[in-house]
Amino acid sequence: MSSTPIGIGLLGYGTVGSAVDRLLTARQADVERVVGAPVEVRRALVRNVNAPRSVEPRPGLLTDDFSAIRDDPSIAVVAEVMGGVSPTREWMLELFAAGKSVVTANKQLLARHGAELFAAAEANGVQLRFEASVCAAIPVVKVLRESMIASEVNAVLGIVNGTTNFMLTKMADGADYATVLAEAQRLGYAEADPTEDVTGGDAAAKVAILASIAFHTQVTIDDVPHEGIDTLDSVDVAFANDLGYSVKLIGQARRVEAGVVVGVAPTLVPHAHPLSGVNGSFNAVMLRGDAIREVTLVGPGAGGDETASAVIGDLMGVLGTSGTGFPRTAGVFRDLPLVPADDVESALYIRLDVKDEPGVLARIAAILADEAVSIDSVVQRASEGRAQLVIVTHTAPEGAARRAISSIEATGVCASRPVTLRVLAAS
Numbered sequence: 050m051s052s053t054p055i056g057i058g059l060l061g062y063g064t065v066g067s068a069v070d071r072l073l074t075a076r077q078a079d080v081e082r083v084v085g086a087p088v089e090v091r092r093a094l095v096r097n098v099n100a101p102r103s104v105e106p107r108p109g110l111l112t113d114d115f116s117a118i119r120d121d122p123s124i125a126v127v128a129e130v131m132g133g134v135s136p137t138r139e140w141m142l143e144l145f146a147a148g149k150s151v152v153t154a155n156k157q158l159l160a161r162h163g164a165e166l167f168a169a170a171e172a173n174g175v176q177l178r179f180e181a182s183v184c185a186a187i188p189v190v191k192v193l194r195e196s197m198i199a200s201e202v203n204a205v206l207g208i209v210n211g212t213t214n215f216m217l218t219k220m221a222d223g224a225d226y227a228t229v230l231a232e233a234q235r236l237g238y239a240e241a242d243p244t245e246d247v248t249g250g251d252a253a254a255k256v257a258i259l260a261s262i263a264f265h266t267q268v269t270i271d272d273v274p275h276e277g278i279d280t281l282d283s284v285d286v287a288f289a290n291d292l293g294y295s296v297k298l299i300g301q302a303r304r305v306e307a308g309v310v311v312g313v314a315p316t317l318v319p320h321a322h323p324l325s326g327v328n329g330s331f332n333a334v335m336l337r338g339d340a341i342r343e344v345t346l347v348g349p350g351a352g353g354d355e356t357a358s359a360v361i362g363d364l365m366g367v368l369g370t371s372g373t374g375f376p377r378t379a380g381v382f383r384d385l386p387l388v389p390a391d392d393v394e395s396a397l398y399i400r401l402d403v404k405d406e407p408g409v410l411a412r413i414a415a416i417l418a419d420e421a422v423s424i425d426s427v428v429q430r431a432s433e434g435r436a437q438l439v440i441v442t443h444t445a446p447e448g449a450a451r452r453a454i455s456s457i458e459a460t461g462v463c464a465s466r467p468v469t470l471r472v473l474a475a476s
């Protein structure tokens with residue numbers, strides 16, 4: 050054991066940064082036992098050193114000068130917990146050039162500039178770790194990168210946004226979208242500007258990172274088609290429930306013969322499926338592969354302490370493996386094509402608002418049959434000359450089902466745009 054403390058720098062001293070400092074101090078003895086030397090946070094970068102803070106930091110800790118961290122030779126590793134893409138990207142590159150390893154909680158930065166950052170870390174012989182960037186306390190990055198190194202994972206799917214899962218859980222109890230959004234904001238689950246969460250952008254960033262590490266091919270946020278829950282009607286959540294499904298915002302990355310399919314969309318999940326019972330702000334990620342069959346990791350996907358716990362795990366990882374290089378990079382060594390979802394098979398939920406007339410259902414069934422899309426179940430609710438027709442299809446190429454839906458619309462039987470949601474297979 051060495052008695053010379055190892056210095057840590059923090060970029061950011063907000064919710065996550067202050068929690069990293071507090072937990073590292075509270076767990077000092079345990080950390081020292083693992084690392085073999087005391088670890089202390091030397092400096093923390095903020096925008097405003099004089100801003101009032103819920104816990105007063107020790108004198109001299111805060112700085113608004115990035116170079117005070119970059120140029121401090123006693124700081125071995127830096128935790129980037131300030132967020133944003135710029136100047137965060139530029140500063141991270143400067144830290145690598147200065148020989149410092151970095152751990153980050155920043156999914157947006159990695160999902161946009163991961164390739165450049167990992168290459169720069171490698172070129173400078175330092176590490177970039179990112180457990181906290183996906184699902185906070187759930188150690189899915191570690192499991193994919195280390196535990197499943199030889200398992201050939203072929204699908205990663207899950208609930209990777211706690212805000213929308215909280216909202217969908219409430220919508221399943223009958224509340225409408227606007228009411229649950231207001232409640233999520235009041236409870237602090239949703240930001241004042243919830244766009245990233247409710248449009249699926251936050252989940253898409255996490256899917257890009259998970260797909261890259263699961264399949265060793267570079268996937269960026271721009272590669273991930275995403276729909277959110279902002280256009281979801283609680284009527285469809287209720288219909289889905291009657292048919293035996295929960296509606297969840299599912300992020301998916303699947304390895305198919307032709308390459309990789311990625312996406313985020315509100316999806317019907319059978320009640321018996323492990324993801325169906327994941328409620329409230331919890332996240333869950335399911336990994337599938339030939340050797341591992343199925344592993345599901347469930348836990349809190351956000352929160353200051355939860356995220357700090359992952360950041361500290363990565364800090365310990367860097368300190369424990371410095372010099373060994375394991376596993377230093379994102380592990381990208383393939384170049385797999387991205388396959389559009391239209392080319393792969395899935396079952397769909399289709400809700401049609403149609404005229405309640407004889408022969409309508411038969412015509413719709415015939416159009417679906419023309420595209421070789423067969424029907425698994427149908428529910429119809431009629432009132433005042435109209436009918437809500439809900440069809441769940443068997444699996445079929447998604448493009449064929451979407452062509453059939455366009456043909457149904459073209460017949461003029463629909464009073465409004467059909468609603469389509471994906472349905473997850475029971476296993």
Ligand SMILES: NC(=O)c1ccc[n+]([C@@H]2O[C@H](COP(=O)([O-])OP(=O)(O)OC[C@H]3O[C@@H](n4cnc5c(N)ncnc54)[C@H](OP(=O)(O)O)[C@@H]3O)[C@@H](O)[C@H]2O)c1
Pocket residue numbers: 060061062063064065066094095096097098100129130131132133136154155156181182185350351352353356
């Ligand atoms: N909170 C969560 O539950 C959670 C979960 C998973 C991942 N994350 C990620 O963790 C990161 C931090 O989140 P947070 O919730 O801790 O954010 P936060 O509370 O807003 O804290 C951000 C910190 O960074 C500092 N900062 C921001 N921009 C800066 C700049 N340009 N120059 C200097 N300092 C700057 C701020 O300084 P001031 O204090 O002076 O404002 C503040 O201390 C983000 O990437 C976020 O996506 C958060």
